[in-house]
Amino acid sequence: MTTQSENPDMEARLRDIREGIDHGRFPAYVFNDQEIFDLEQEKLFGQAWTFLAHESEIPKPGDYVTRYIGNNNLIVARDEHGEIHANLNMCRHRGNMMCKSEMGNASHFRCSYHGWVYKNSGELIGVPYLAEGYEGKLKRKDWGLVKARIDTYEGLVFGTFNEDASSLEDYLGGFQFYLDLYLKQGPNGSEVHGPPDHWITETDWKIAAENFAGDGYHTPVAHQFGFNLGYFPSSGATHSQGWAASIPGKGHGIGLGHTPGFTPFAGFPDALTAEIKKSLTPDQVEVFSNTRTAVGTVFPNLSFLMQPFSLIPGETGVRFVTMRLYHPIGPGKCEMYSWCLVPKDASDEYKEAAYQAYTLTFAQAGTFEQDDLENWARLTRMAKSSAAKGIEFPYLMGMETERDEDFRGPGHVVKPYVNDSNFRNLWGRWADYLLGEA
Ligand SMILES: [Fe+2]
Incomplete structure (x- = not known):
């Protein structure tokens, strides 16, 4: 395999990409490219957790x-x-x-x-x-x-397989604060509800990883029906409210959607909410109380989404969590793994309701999954076209935004939720790995 150290042209391209990220630019072709795929296998998936x-x-x-x-x-x-x-x-x-x-x-x-x-x-x-x-x-x-x-x-x-990799704790670098929302759903934590769905899709893993690192921008458009039908306690008008949080230099990022007046932890049974709060720190309780939707990616390719969803439009419904892995199997192609995580201590009835909400939204045939995949597969196809070689995308949202100092969670945290800050951090880490400088 040719690596960037043996290929000065690739090294120069990667240096250019790395610099572009800090200026809000990222190239289209990397989302479907054999050389990049090969390099990712060696330099990223061969090294990271x-x-x-x-x-x-x-x-x-x-x-x-x-x-x-x-x-x-x-x-x-x-x-x-x-x-x-x-x-x-x-x-x-x-x-x-x-x-x-x-x-x-x-x-x-x-x-x-x-x-x-x-x-x-x-x-x-x-x-x-x-x-x-x-x-x-x-x-x-x-x-x-x-x-x-x-x-x-x-x-x-x-x-x-990297003997020299630092500990997982160091690798996560403080992102645990946010992961606890998905993983500490009660005193005994969370568990999978059955085996994962998994399927092959003509989508580059990076597109999915970016989307779940906090792309609140696409939701009112790609998933418009969800708003129109009242499945979500949110509206297009308020959808940009919330925070984008990322761990600088680590690549992890999460979008925390906020709806003014939304009941904290709505969608969990009251007794469970009380238990969940005991498992969290006061800072986590405050941050999560302001969170309607939480959609995050652990660099490189593990993602989570928590969201209340109602089968009866206008009602709060239940909270569900999808955990998903985008396993790359070729340039522009990945195998998706999708699990439903439920609170271990919840009733069977609640677990079943959460699983039903997950199945209807983000399982293999889920309506939201279909919305996303249709866009992602087309985007992947376009990235392969000859003209795409010279095209860069703007990652310019929130370039000048300062950290929200009132926010009690770690990392670089900015408002509004609609922001490219998490993605610049994600692709910066990706380029660092490919350059052998992570
Ligand atoms: Fe989506």
Whole structure:
């Protein structure tokens, strides 16, 4: 693979892109380009922390899911002692894929080619003809599955093959303050409600990551029907109100939509709201009390959205959370994973109602998902056109805006919610990784 260090032309282009971001410009072609895709695999997904799974997907010993770090397939499994491991899903003997299922429960994995057997922790324990073939000399402990580093935050399991990566805590860099809105839905936190939807879409992962880093600008247009039908306790007239918060230099960003007079935490049952408040700090309670919609991206490709949604127009309805991962599988192409996160302590009835709201809005066939994907797929197609090579987009909103000093959350926080500040931060971090300077 050619990297930017061996390709002065790419290095110069990346330097130009990096400088442009600070001046509110970003090129169109990067949203569908083979060279950029290859570089991202090596320099970004090969280095950064990647989201693998939520702990509640594998609650029991032996539970596993198969997921990705870049183009590497991994088995994420809970061993007999309750520890989580992420191992490359590749036999050390000749490289066959070990586990063909997406999820299940197994204490061991046996390769279907020559029969090497590994514990779900990755330890090699079975080698056919060990005595006869290897004359007893093969040391099984040297040939376990290749392990990724993992680290967790509030149920989120992240992995990396980068031995030098700083801790997940440092990587998140204070964004935990905002993630708690999705992850601390009560004293026992949040859990997934069933397995994720996942599907392949002709959309570059970056388009989706940017949208969920706080694109409140598209909502009244792309999702106009939601306003017209009264599904949301908001209107196009007040929609720009709220904040855009980002962690400078880290790439993470969140949009916090605010509706004046909106009941804090509306959409949660009252008893649950009281419990949720106990799990949060006073600053978080104040910030989240002013939040109607929260839509954020953990750099590079993990996103969340929380929103009250009503099936009965005009009523508050229920709060739902979608957690989604944009797994790149080619230039201009990604596999979308979408989960519904619910409060662990809520009633089954509430969980079901939240899941229903999620399904109707942001699951695979959700109406909002369809609105977005139609736009994103077309945008991706346009980015590939020859004319797009020379085109830059304006990322000029909020260039001069100062931090809102009254706001009690961390990071660079600006008003209004309609702002490009989060996106400049996102693409700055992206360029830093591609330049090897993250
Ligand atoms: Fe959208």
